[in-house]
Amino acid sequence: MSIVKHNPSNIMSFKRLFSGGIAASILMMAAALASAEDHHHKQAHHDHAHHNQGSHAHDGHHAHHYTQTQTQGYADKSQPRMTVIPEHIRSKTEIAISNYPLFLLSEAVTKRAPSGKLLLQPGDVGHHGSLSPSDMKTVKDSRYVVWFGSQLESNLANSVGKSPNNISLFKFNAFNRLPLRDVKGEAIEGTLDPHLWLDPDNAKAITRALGSLYSRANPQYKAVYAANVQKFAKQMDEAVAQVQVNSQTSRPYWAYHDAFGYIESALNLKLAGALTIDHHLPPKASQFHWLNKTRPQPTMCMVLQSDSNKGALPKLKPVNSTIQQEDMSDAKDFISGWTALAKDINNCI
Numbered sequence: 001m002s003i004v005k006h007n008p009s010n011i012m013s014f015k016r017l018f019s020g021g022i023a024a025s026i027l028m029m030a031a032a033l034a035s036a037e038d039h040h041h042k043q044a045h046h047d048h049a050h051h052n053q054g055s056h057a058h059d060g061h062h063a064h065h066y067t068q069t070q071t072q073g074y075a076d077k078s079q080p081r082m083t084v085i086p087e088h089i090r091s092k093t094e095i096a097i098s099n100y101p102l103f104l105l106s107e108a109v110t111k112r113a114p115s116g117k118l119l120l121q122p123g124d125v126g127h128h129g130s131l132s133p134s135d136m137k138t139v140k141d142s143r144y145v146v147w148f149g150s151q152l153e154s155n156l157a158n159s160v161g162k163s164p165n166n167i168s169l170f171k172f173n174a175f176n177r178l179p180l181r182d183v184k185g186e187a188i189e190g191t192l193d194p195h196l197w198l199d200p201d202n203a204k205a206i207t208r209a210l211g212s213l214y215s216r217a218n219p220q221y222k223a224v225y226a227a228n229v230q231k232f233a234k235q236m237d238e239a240v241a242q243v244q245v246n247s248q249t250s251r252p253y254w255a256y257h258d259a260f261g262y263i264e265s266a267l268n269l270k271l272a273g274a275l276t277i278d279h280h281l282p283p284k285a286s287q288f289h290w291l292n293k294t295r296p297q298p299t300m301c302m303v304l305q306s307d308s309n310k311g312a313l314p315k316l317k318p319v320n321s322t323i324q325q326e327d328m329s330d331a332k333d334f335i336s337g338w339t340a341l342a343k344d345i346n347n348c349i
Contacts, residue, residue, distance in 0.1 A: 146210065169209070177196065184273055185272060254274065254302045256302065302319050
């Protein structure tokens, strides 16, 4: 994962409006989109009446003003203006989901109801993958398009990011957030670790937000979504209890690159170092030397991303290893995927 600077001024801070939960500001997004739709609909009638009276110049002013509407709930001038959803998709019921870990959470919400539409295939997370013409049609025809944001999905910035129905989760001050860390495990100021779905509390918050969006698009399933969100939270808590390890001190581990920070609290882990700051870059000889010199215990666990990373292990003996994909691309559902990842790391350590 390449380093992306994180600008706190770009985060929509709703703490002054909501303080009752981690997902509150995302839930506000659904309300804001709904407000934009309703406001635009009412304004269209208003503009039409003025048009019939021959106020063409006045209509032009309103048409421009309401292309970028400041909706109720966004009255704070520090919040960005919001693009109104085009009229032709306001009656749509489909929701598009950008990537696989987000889709797994979406599937937990939509059990016994229509699924969302996955845009990128499993494994295409973190600047990988592109949208086909049919995918672009899905984006345009969906009620909402939910993605994390350009810090993780820069490949979608010019497609999903410019669509008026997009919801970027990174824009909301609604999650536990961690910075990226360097190869010595030190925080890199001004960065955001984008793998936030691995935090159990974040995962639960995302399902609550998705439940609100799906309820807006498909109100006939509102009770189903609510029950699924509640069930997911219970299952997530049970999964955490199942893998937690009682230890007086945090357990050290190595990673090929820093991608598992959000699961460390649940597993009582501490990153003792990484081989490279970006999994696309080969490790330096100096880093092998530093890891061996500073190893906190005789036998370490190295969390790898692929078989091709195993060539580094002989230089770090004695070392155990486990291959894990932070996007859970081989999982069938979020709970089992997260639990399997956690258990494998525990067994390695």
